[in-house]
Amino acid sequence: MRPANRPRFPRTLHPGAWWLWAIGLAAGATRTTNPVILLLLVAVAGFVVVTRRSRAPWGRAYGAFLRLGLVIIAIRIVLQALLSSESQGVHVIVDLPQLPLPAWLAGLKLGGLVTWEAVLTAFAAGLQLAAIICCVGTANALASAQRLLRCVPAALYEAGVAVVVAMTFAPQLVADAARVRAASRLRGYDRAGFAVLRHTARPVLEGALNRSVTLAAAMDARGYGRTAVSSRRVRAASSTLVLGGLLGVCIGVYGLLDADAGGWLGLPLLGAGAGLAIGGLVAGGRRTGRTSYRPDLWALPEWLVAASGLGCAAALVVLARVDPAASAPPYPVQLPQVPLLALLGPLLGLLPAVVAPPPADRVAPAPLATPRFRDGRYAASSIAAREGSSIAGVTEGGHGQCADPAVPGRRRLGRRTGVPERR
Amino acid sequence: MIAFDRVGVRYEDAAEPVLRDVSFDVAEGDLCLVVGSTGSGKSTLLRCINGLVPHFTGGTLSGEVTVSGRSTRTHHPRDLADLVGYVGQNPLEGFVTESVEDELAYGMESLGISPPTMRRRLEETLDLLGIAELRGRPLATLSGGQQQRVAIGSVLTAHPRVLVLDEPTSALDPQGAEDVLSAVRRLVDDLGLTVVLAEHRLERVAQFADRVVVVPGGGRPVAAGDPPAMLATSPVAPPVVELGRLAGWSPPPLSVRDARRRSGDLRRRLASLPGPAYDGHPAAGATADATGVDVVPGEVLATTRDLVVGYGPVRALRGVSFAVARGEAVALMGRNGAGKSTLLKALVGLAAPESGRVDVQGLSPVRTRPSVLVHAAGMVPQDPGDILYGDSVAGECAQADRDAGAAAGRCRDLLARLAPDLALAPDRHPTDLSEGQRLALAICVVLTAAPRLLLLDEPTRGLDYAAKRRLAEIVRGLLAKGHAIVVATHDVELVAELATRVVMLADGEVVAEGPTPEVVVSSPAFAPQVAKILAPQPWLTVSAVAAALGGGGPS
Numbered sequence: 018m019r020p021a022n023r024p025r026f027p028r029t030l031h032p033g034a035w036w037l038w039a040i041g042l043a044a045g046a047t048r049t050t051n052p053v054i055l056l057l058l059v060a061v062a063g064f065v066v067v068t069r070r071s072r073a074p075w076g077r078a079y080g081a082f083l084r085l086g087l088v089i090i091a092i093r094i095v096l097q098a099l100l101s102s103e104s105q106g107v108h109v110i111v112d113l114p115q116l117p118l119p120a121w122l123a124g125l126k127l128g129g130l131v132t133w134e135a136v137l138t139a140f141a142a143g144l145q146l147a148a149i150i151c152c153v154g155t156a157n158a159l160a161s162a163q164r165l166l167r168c169v170p171a172a173l174y175e176a177g178v179a180v181v182v183a184m185t186f187a188p189q190l191v192a193d194a195a196r197v198r199a200a201s202r203l204r205g206y207d208r209a210g211f212a213v214l215r216h217t218a219r220p221v222l223e224g225a226l227n228r229s230v231t232l233a234a235a236m237d238a239r240g241y242g243r244t245a246v247s248s249r250r251v252r253a254a255s256s257t258l259v260l261g262g263l264l265g266v267c268i269g270v271y272g273l274l275d276a277d278a279g280g281w282l283g284l285p286l287l288g289a290g291a292g293l294a295i296g297g298l299v300a301g302g303r304r305t306g307r308t309s310y311r312p313d314l315w316a317l318p319e320w321l322v323a324a325s326g327l328g329c330a331a332a333l334v335v336l337a338r339v340d341p342a343a344s345a346p347p348y349p350v351q352l353p354q355v356p357l358l359a360l361l362g363p364l365l366g367l368l369p370a371v372v373a374p375p376p377a378d379r380v381a382p383a384p385l386a387t388p389r390f391r392d393g394r395y396a397a398s399s400i401a402a403r404e405g406s407s408i409a410g411v412t413e414g415g416h417g418q419c420a421d422p423a424v425p426g427r428r429r430l431g432r433r434t435g436v437p438e439r440r
Numbered sequence: 441m442i443a444f445d446r447v448g449v450r451y452e453d454a455a456e457p458v459l460r461d462v463s464f465d466v467a468e469g470d471l472c473l474v475v476g477s478t479g480s481g482k483s484t485l486l487r488c489i490n491g492l493v494p495h496f497t498g499g500t501l502s503g504e505v506t507v508s509g510r511s512t513r514t515h516h517p518r519d520l521a522d523l524v525g526y527v528g529q530n531p532l533e534g535f536v537t538e539s540v541e542d543e544l545a546y547g548m549e550s551l552g553i554s555p556p557t558m559r560r561r562l563e564e565t566l567d568l569l570g571i572a573e574l575r576g577r578p579l580a581t582l583s584g585g586q587q588q589r590v591a592i593g594s595v596l597t598a599h600p601r602v603l604v605l606d607e608p609t610s611a612l613d614p615q616g617a618e619d620v621l622s623a624v625r626r627l628v629d630d631l632g633l634t635v636v637l638a639e640h641r642l643e644r645v646a647q648f649a650d651r652v653v654v655v656p657g658g659g660r661p662v663a664a665g666d667p668p669a670m671l672a673t674s675p676v677a678p679p680v681v682e683l684g685r686l687a688g689w690s691p692p693p694l695s696v697r698d699a700r701r702r703s704g705d706l707r708r709r710l711a712s713l714p715g716p717a718y719d720g721h722p723a724a725g726a727t728a729d730a731t732g733v734d735v736v737p738g739e740v741l742a743t744t745r746d747l748v749v750g751y752g753p754v755r756a757l758r759g760v761s762f763a764v765a766r767g768e769a770v771a772l773m774g775r776n777g778a779g780k781s782t783l784l785k786a787l788v789g790l791a792a793p794e795s796g797r798v799d800v801q802g803l804s805p806v807r808t809r810p811s812v813l814v815h816a817a818g819m820v821p822q823d824p825g826d827i828l829y830g831d832s833v834a835g836e837c838a839q840a841d842r843d844a845g846a847a848a849g850r851c852r853d854l855l856a857r858l859a860p861d862l863a864l865a866p867d868r869h870p871t872d873l874s875e876g877q878r879l880a881l882a883i884c885v886v887l888t889a890a891p892r893l894l895l896l897d898e899p900t901r902g903l904d905y906a907a908k909r910r911l912a913e914i915v916r917g918l919l920a921k922g923h924a925i926v927v928a929t930h931d932v933e934l935v936a937e938l939a940t941r942v943v944m945l946a947d948g949e950v951v952a953e954g955p956t957p958e959v960v961v962s963s964p965a966f967a968p969q970v971a972k973i974l975a976p977q978p979w980l981t982v983s984a985v986a987a988a989l990g991g992g993g994p995s
Contacts, residue, residue, distance in 0.1 A: 074578065163538050178536075185538065199790050200826040205814035205843050205889060216829035223825070223871060228533045234496050235534030239595060240521030240550035306552040310545030310562070378576070 021316040027377040029071070032160030033168055034319035034373075039156035041326025042366050045333035046148040049344045050141045053355050054333070055148045057363035059086075062148075062155040065369050070158050071376035082154025086147030093143030098135045100125055106134025168313060172255050172301025178241075182232065189228070194221045251300070258297025265290020318374055325368035332362035441634045442466040442489060442602060446503035449484055449493055456659055458484045462503070464653060464664035466636060468601070471628045473649035473667070474638040475676055477904040479874040480657025482638045486606050489636060490524040491517045507602060522551055525595025526604045530611065531587040532579070540582075540590050541575050547598045558597075565593045568631075569623050584776060585616025589623055596627070602634045603627065610640060610902055613776045613930045614965065617644060640904050643678035643933065643969050646671060647695035668692055676905050679933060679969040682982045686989070699973045709989070710977055716957075716984045738765040741893045741924045742787055742817065747796035749782050756782040758948035759796065764893065769915055769925040771939035771956070773932075773966060779948040780928035781822070784895045787926070788819045800893065814844065818891035822898045824882035825870065833873075833881060834866035837888075844889035851888040858884055858914050876907030883914065894918065896927040900934050912938040936960060936968040936980035956980065 020026045039062070046058050063079065070076040099113075115129035163184065169177040197217045206213045269287025336358050337344040346353040443465050450457035458481040466472045476482045487493040491512035494501040505512045507524055517526075528534050537543045544565055548558045566572040569589045574582060582590065588608055595603065605624065609617035625648055627633045639645050646652075652670035654663050663670065668691035671681045677692075680699050684692030687706050693699035742764050749757040757779045764770050772780040785791035786798050789805030798805055801816045808816075821827060830836030837851035844850075856863040859880035862873070870878060879899055886894065900908055908931070915925050915938045929935060935942060935956060942959040944952040944966075952959055957978045961971045971980050979985050 161538075167542075182536070185535075196821075197826050200821050202790060202810040203788060203814070203819050203821065203827050203886065204829075204840075205811040207809050207811050219829055220825055231528060231530070231533040232536070234492055234517075235526075235528060236536055237496055237517045238490055238492060238521060238524075238526040239536075239547040240518045240598065241536075243518040243521065243550055307549050308552050308555055308558065310542070310549055310555065310558045 019316065021314045022318070024318050024321070024372045024374055027375050029164075029313070029376055030069075030160070030322065030373050031168070031313040031315050031319045032162075032165040033313075034315070034322040035160040036156045036165060037323040038326030038366070038369060039152045039159075041323075041328070041330040042155070043149045043152035044330040045362050045366070046145060046152060048330075048333045048337045049359075050145055051344060051346055051353050051355070051359065052141050052144055053353055054344075054359050054363065055141075055144045057360070058148050058329075058366065059083075059151050061363045061366045062151050064367065065373075066155050066158045068370045069373050069375065072378045073161065075161055076158055079151075079154050079158040082150055082157070085154075086150050089147050089150065090140060090143035093146070094136055094139045097139030097142075098131045100127065106132040108133035110136065164313065167309075170298040170301070171307060172259055172298045174307065182229075186225070186229070190221065190225055193224050197221050197224075255297045255301030258300065259294050260297075262290045262292070262294025262297055265293060318372055321372040322369045325365050325372070328368075329362045329366035332358070332365055336362065441468040441470075441508060442636070443506045444488070444503070445506070447488060447505055448502040449481075449488065449499055450502075451497075451499040458499075459488075459655075459662065460659050462662040464662070466634060466651060468634055469628070469632045470634055470650040471625075471648055472634070472636045472651045472653060473642075473645055474636060474653045474655060475642060475671075475674055476638075476655030476657055477676055477906055478640075478876055478902060480655045482655050483606055485653070485655055485662070486604050486636060486638055487526075488512065489602065489604050490520050490526045491515055492526065518550075521547060521600075522598050523600055524602045524604060525592075525598065525600035527588075527591045527595055527606065527608060529607045531591035534591060535579050535587075535594075538578055538580070540571065540577050540579060543579060543590060543594045544597050547594055551598055553598075561597050561599070565597050568596070568626070569593045570619075583616060584612045585619045588612065588616070588620045592620070592623065592627075600633075602636065605635065605637045607638050607640060607902070609644065614932075615775055617641075621645060621648075640676075640902065641678075641931070642671075642676065643680065646678050646681070647698075649694075667694055679982050680973065683970055683973060683985065686982060686986055696969055696972045699969075703973050707974055707977065710974065710979065710985065713988050715977070716979055716988065738767055740765045742798075742800045742926075744783070744786065744799075745797045747783075747786060747798060748794045749779075749786055749791050750794050755794075756791075756948055757786070760945075760948070760950055762943065762950070764924045764926055766892070766922050766924055767919050768941055769919055769927065769939045770941045770943055771935040772926065772928040772943050772945060773930070773935065774945035774951075778945040780945055781897050782948075783945070784819060784897050784926065784928055787893070787895060788817050789813060790819075814886075814889040814891060816891055817893040817895065818886035818889060819895035820879065820882045820886055820897065820899065822901070824878045827882055827885065828870040828878065830870060832867050832869060833862055836870060836881060836885060837866075840885040840888040846888050846890070851884055854884040854887055855881065858917075859910075874907075875902035876904070876910065879903070879907075879911070880914070887918075892923055894923055894925050896925065896929075898928060898930070900929060900931045908934055908937065932960065932966050932968045933981075935966075936971070937983075942966075 021028065042058055042062060046055060049055065063083070066079045070079070110131050110133055112130055113128035116127040118125055118127060163181055166177045166181050194217070197220050198213070201213050201217050204216075206216075265286050267290070269283055269285075269290050272283030272286060333344070336356075340356055340358065343354045343356050343359050444462050447459060447462040448457050449459040462485070474482050474485060484493055484497075487497065488501070488505050489507060489512075491505075493499060495512070495516050501512075507520065510520060510523065512520070535543055536546050541562065544562050545558060548561065553561070563572075566575055569592060571586065571589050571593060574586060574590070579587065579590065592603070592605070592608070603624075608620050608624070612620065621644060624635060624637070628635050628648075637645065637649075646667060649667045651664060652667045652674070654670050654674045656662070656675055671677050671694065672685065672690070672692050674681075677685075678694075680694065680696060681692045684690075684699060684702075687703070689699075689702055693702060740763055744760055744762045747757050747760045747762075748755060756777075760779070760783060762783065772783060774780055782791050786793060787800060787805060789808065789810070792806045800808075800813070803813060803816055805813055805817070828836055830839055833855070834852070837855060838848070840846075840851040841848050852863060852866075859877065862868075862877055862881060870881065873881065883894070883896075899911060903911065912934065915927075918925060919940075925938075927934075927939070939956045942952070942954065942956050943950055944959065952963075957980060960966050960968065960980065961975065961978050967975070968980055970982055970985065971978070974985070979988075
């Protein structure tokens with residue numbers, strides 16, 4: 018078996034697989050308002066992130082998305098329970114004083130009865146949105162967006178580069194703005210008022226312009242765009258095909274996911290769009306002579322991860338058809354039913370925690386500081402780490418005989434064993 | 441390898457051509473050093489080699505540049521990518537990807553090199569530049585020296601035969617610069633690569649050059665030749681060459697080793713003369729311990745005590761006690777990230793202390809309104825452009841007067857005194873000025889509020905020797921008027937020129953402190969070239985030696 022096909026072999030999973038999986042989970046979340054299932058989906062996403070994220074900076078993205086989700090739920094509850102005058106149910110929590118509103122605000126109320134039904138419905142709807150956002154957050158935490166852009170087909174290469182450049186540019190612009198605004202203190206400006214903004218905008222924008230010119234020069238000097246050989250017409254045709262196809266795919270997906278739009282425009286449009294896009298990509302891909310350094314692999318674990326996401330979506334779509342009461346419980350004031358079928362979706366989504374390879378930087382030991390040979394301890398431990406466990410045992414034994422008084426752990430041990438004997 | 445044949449460059453809106461009638465050759469395997477003052481056209485000359493001028497920058501090129509038989513007339517920069525590797529001044533601005541490995545591969549991908557070859561070349565390049573342990577790191581987390589080596593690696597993977605480096609070490613601390621230059625030397629020695637290098641700090645590279653091209657600027661003719669002969673008459677020269685000129689050694693020495701061997705006579709002569717006068721500084725021997733206020737003669741303008749400043753989990757300063765008094769010029773030295781800039785920022789309230797105390801003439805900087813604080817302490821940031829907002833020099837001055845509540849014309853008067861050439865060109869746009877002129881303008885803008893304490897953060901970036909000398913004169917003038925200066929810098933020659941006291945920082949702590957001659961002469965890493973040549977005698981600058989010789993008469 019090729020090592021890439023082994024799920025335990027540490028490597029970076031193809032970012033496309035992670036995105037497919039996350040989109041699958043998110044699609045599943047759109048099909049249900051059952052809070053138990055939604056919470057399970059969020060938990061599954063969180064668990065997979067915790068087990069499979071790398072040490073890279075974007076690995077911490079999930080927390081931010083989770084917080085965003087909580088905020089959304091809170092806003093949703095406040096809006097629905099306090100402001101909306103729609104059917105509120107009978108189980109009253111509290112009766113707030115109601116503010117009279119003018120007639121033209123007939124759809125709104127301020128205060129008044131707050132019912133369990135209203136709060137729980139709002140909670141379920143907010144939770145659905147939060148779950149979708151969490152799923153997107155998972156993809157961000159597990160796969161670098163820039164790595165994903167590296168996989169764009171050759172026909173879309175220029176667009177991909179533009180997006181990558183923009184993505185590195187934005188944070189730099191923010192940093193620049195912060196620096197220049199801080200520097201405005203040095204001119205004696207007390208507050209960041211409009212006048213200061215007008216002054217400081219110039220150095221920031223100038224810096225950004227200069228940088229983009231420098232970057233363009235660097236890219237040109239390194240051969241960017243050197244191998245594009247085809248004519249303008251071929252290029253225009255392939256771009257049109259790809260963009261048209263992608264549009265078709267989008268509409269098709271919308272048709273499939275949105276129950277009201279009806280199935281008639283779903284599948285056929287999806288198929289036609291995909292066909293067009295692939296045709297365009299193949300036609301456009303022929304023209305560039307670029308090669309790709311260590312392209313991301315697509316092996317067995319990628320198939321399994323992608324399948325897990327799609328399986329999760331499929332299970333929840335089926336649930337919505339077979340058991341609407343469990344998928345979208347009509348009476349939220351009781352504990353929602355959770356049939357076995359409903360658990361299938363989240364369970365399928367959990368698969369990557371097992372089948373996805375762990376990222377290499379979490380398996381490898383943290384990079385050792387340069388071994389210092391000033392005292393014996395560092396030398397011995399670094400040699401032990403290099404030469405395996407048998408020698409580690411020997412050096413550990415050796416340590417005991419050395420009775421190095423500088424080792425705090427050992428001293429404490431001696432005191433702990435020594436003191437009771439003396440008493 | 442590279443041939444310039446009667447090359448002239450003129451940009452559209454410029455009255456004068458940048459380069460005129462430039463003809464020279466660079467042989468294969470040479471390390472060619474391009475010297476010249478700021479704004480003289482060095483960068484333009486370098487960009488001609490791979491065709492960025494005129495294909496990318498616009499302008500008109502007359503004559504012809506050929507590299508290994510390919511003319512830039514018919515070849516675009518991208519068509520020369522496999523022949524010429526070009527690395528600009530700020531590597532971070534030229535990076536296209538986000539990790540080291542991807543960046544090294546980017547050029548090869550553009551050239552369509554086959555994947556197995558790419559793998560092999562990438563591994564070789566990582567080893568060649570000693571950056572193998574950085575391979576998976578995001579580019580933004582690297583130090584300046586590492587970034588510059590990655591930038592060099594990213595053009596080397598295309599196996600160019602010429603490497604063009606535009607001031608590769610100008611933003612680096614001495615250690616980072618050393619790493620980059622030793623990597624470049626290895627490329628020349630081991631691979632026979634032809635390297636064309638522009639550099640302001642000639643003391644770092646002059647001794648390794650096989651050929652020197654002098655770009656005097658102002659339309660005067662560009663000359664190329666052997667390093668000693670060229671540097672003997674060049675308008676910019678490292679201290680070792682200037683000392684050679686002073687002592688009448690011909691041809692002038694290029695390395696400390698050369699100069700030391702020939703300096704026996706000079707040292708004997710100097711030994712009989714009174715030593716350099718460093719006792720005139722009011723604060724010589726000042727310390728900043730707990731009672732620093734009493735020890736420092738002269739009025740203390742700012743103190744910090746046990747100052748701790750942190751950014752997130754990092755403590756940039758870990759308990760720094762520091763004082764600066766009237767008439768003192770204190771140099772803060774130390775490697776990148778040692779806390780120099782943070783200490784300056786704490787003194788003007790840009791960095792809030794986590795614990796400890798900052799006192800600037802009775803004010804606490806973070807709690808004081810900026811409009812009040814600017815009259816006590818003024819700072820010129822690393823990039824002077826950050827505080828220049830005007831459309832013209834005159835507009836900038838008028839705005840500075842209004843901001844500071846000073847009488848109209850105060851800033852212009854300062855400018856006339858500190859930078860006379862600028863005061864004569866009031867309509868120029870701040871971005872069109874040279875680095876040195878922008879620094880002078882920023883200093884005047886800050887001084888308009890009449891702060892007694894002036895802080896300069898890395899003022900020598902991109903400054904040539906003449907501009908540095910002017911800066912030193914400005915600083916000495918301010919000291920005589922009772923100002924105090926704190927300057928954070930890597931530049932030992934500048935420190936020797938202007939500082940009365942040196943504070944050495946490492947990892948946010950003060951590790952050494954004392955009068956400049958004591959700290960600098962005793963340290964092998966931070967000694968200026970003149971001190972190394974004339975040790976153990978405490979001479980630091982060529983001008984001090986010249987003054988002593990002139991005063992002592994010929995012996």
